[in-house]
Amino acid sequence: MLELHDVTKRYGERLALDHVSFTVGDGRLTGFVGGNGAGKTTTMRIILGVLASDEGTVTLGGEVLTTADRRRFGYMPEERGLYPKMRVLEQTVYLARLHGWSAAAAHRNALELLERLGLGERTNDTIESLSLGNQQRAQIAAALVHRPEVLVLDEPFSGLDPMAVETVQGVLSDAAASGAPVLFSSHQLDIVERLCDDLVIIAGGRIAAAGSRDSLRADHGSDRWELLTSGDLGWLRQQPGIRVADFDGGWAVFEAESDAARQAALAAAVARGDVISFSREHTTLAQIFTEVVQ
C-alpha cells in the first residue's frame, strides 16, 4: 500500500501542494484527476523521488520510501522521452539494467515485452526512426521492462491511438490484478471512470475528494430518477410529490419528494402503458468532478 502523508511543496511563494494525503491500495487501480496545474505531476514526481517535498512523507507498506524501493517502481513521466539515437531493444535493456536486472534477464524481459507491444519487428531501429505511435509503445516498454511492483503513470493515455489505449488499459488492469498498487492520472474522465477502483481528485494543490468510485458516487450522486416509456409522459408534471427536471415525449428525469411518491409515479406509469426502463440517474465522473472542484 502506497501512502502519502501531508505532502507539501512550495515553489518560491506559490504553494503547489498543501498537505496532500491519500492512499493507493494494493491491487487497486487508482485514478488521479485534477485540472491543469492542480498538482498531479508534482505529486507523482515526489512519489518517485525526482522532486523533494518540503514536508510530509511517502510510505510503502508503512516504511518510508528509499531509493532502492523506488527502483522497483514503474514510472511514466508526463514529459515523454527516450534517447533518440539509441535502438529500441538496446534502450529498453539499458533501463532494465539500471533497475538492477542482469544483462541476460534484461535482454529476455525486453524482447518479450517489445514483442507483446507489437514492436518485435522494430527492436533494432533507433527511437527517432519510429512513428509517433510506436515511440509511445517504446515509452510504455521503458516503464514496464523492469517488472515494477508499483506503477505510477502520468497521463498514460495522452497521445495514444485507440489500439495503444487498449494495450495500456490491459497493462494497468493486469498490474492491479497481480496485487500492485497502480496510480495514474488522466484528463480523459471516461477512461478513468471505466477503469478505476478508487479515485483521488485534486484541486489547487489540495485533495478535494478521495475514496472508492462507488462511495464517491453515493456521496456526490444525484437523487434524480430517469424514466423511459413508449407513451407520452406529460401527465408526470401533475403527479403529487414529483418535480420534473427534464422531459421529452416518453422520456423524463425527475426528483421525488419521498420513496412513496417515487413508487406511486412508477405505478402510474406502469398502469398507463409500457415502461421501457426506470433507474437512478447515472452520475458521471465529470459531474462529480465539477461538483467537488467548485
Add this chain to the structure above:
Amino acid sequence: MTLDTNASRTNGRADDRSTPGFVETVRLISGREITMRMRSKAFLISTGVLMLAVLASVVLGSIFGSQSELPKVAVVAGATDVVEGNPALEAVPAADQDVAEQMLRDGDGDVEAIVAPAASEPLGIVVLGLESTPNDVVSALSVSPTVELLEPAAVDPMLAYFVAFGFGIVFFMSALTFGTTIAQSVVEEKQTRVVEILLSTVSARALLTGKVIGNSVLAFGQILAIAVLALLGLMLTGQRVLLGGLGPSVVWFIVFFAIGFVMLAALFAATAALVSRAEDIGTVTTPVTMLVMIPYFLVIFFNDNPTVLAIMSYVPFSAPVGMPMRVFLGTAEWWEPFVSLALLLATAALAVVIGERIYRSSLLKTGARVPWGEALKG
C-alpha cells in the same frame, strides 16, 4: 494481453535482479556514453582527421629533416685534397671542370656547387655556384672562430616553442572536444526528457559521475592513440625523439590533465544543465570554454616568459599546461608540481561539488535558462 508485473516476486531468480550499487550504476552509464560516442560518425571522423594530422606532421617532419644532409659538391681533380677530409661536405669527383659544370647545370647527383683548383687564389681553390652563392658550401670551406656562450639556454627556444605548442594544443583540443560532448549529452537528456526516467532510477550524482568518467576514458583513449601513433611514426621514419628530456614533463602533463579534465567536465556538465535546448549550449558554456582557451594562448605567446609561466603553473585552470612546461624547461623545483597538484585537486573537488549541485537542481527545470542563483541554491 497479459503482463506479469508480479513475476519478480513469484518466479524471478535472485541473480537476475539485484539493487545495483553506485559503482555498478556509474559503470552502466559511462558504458552507454562510450558506446554511443563510438557510434557517432562525427566523433569517428574528427578522431580520424586528428590522427591523420599527427601522422602527416611526423612524416613531413621526416621529409624536411632528411634535407639537412651534407651539401654535395662536384670536386674537379686537383682540389680533392681540400674537400676530402672536410666533414661538412660530401665530395662527388668530376674528371674536369667541363664535366663538373655539366653536372651542376643538369642537377646530376644533386650537387650544389663545384670546387675547382685555382693556383692564383689564397686557398688554392675556387667555388662555382649556379645562380646564387652556395653559402653552406662556402662556410664549410671557411675557418670560423670558436664561440663560447656565457649563459647558454638550457633548452633550444625553438624546441621549447614546439613543446609548449604540443601541450597547449593537446589540452585545448581534448578539453574542448570532450567538454562539448559532455555538455551535449547533458542537454540531450534534458531536451528529450529522458532525464526524468533516469532520475527516478538513479541519482543525479551517479548520472554526472558516469558521464564524466565515460568521456574521460574517451579523452584519454584518444590522447593515448595520438601519442602511440606519433611515437611509432617517429620510430618508423627513423627520427630521434628527445624522450629523456620530455619524459618527466609528459608524465606530469598526464597527471595534471586527468584531474584538470575532471574539473572542466564537471563545469561543462553543470553549465549545460542550465539550458534545455542544444542551440543554447554555446552561449551558456562560453565562460568554461574561455577557461580552456586562455591557457592555450598564454603558453604559446609566453612560453619564454618565466613570470607568466610561473603564475600559470599555479592557477588551476592553466596548471595542466603551465607546470609540465616548467618541468620541461627545468625552471621548477622538485616540490613545485606537488603543490600545484594539491591546489588543482582542491579546486577540482570544489568544482565537482558545486557542479553536482547546479546539475541536480537544474535537470528538471526545462524551458527558459535557469538563473545561476536559483541553480546554486538547489
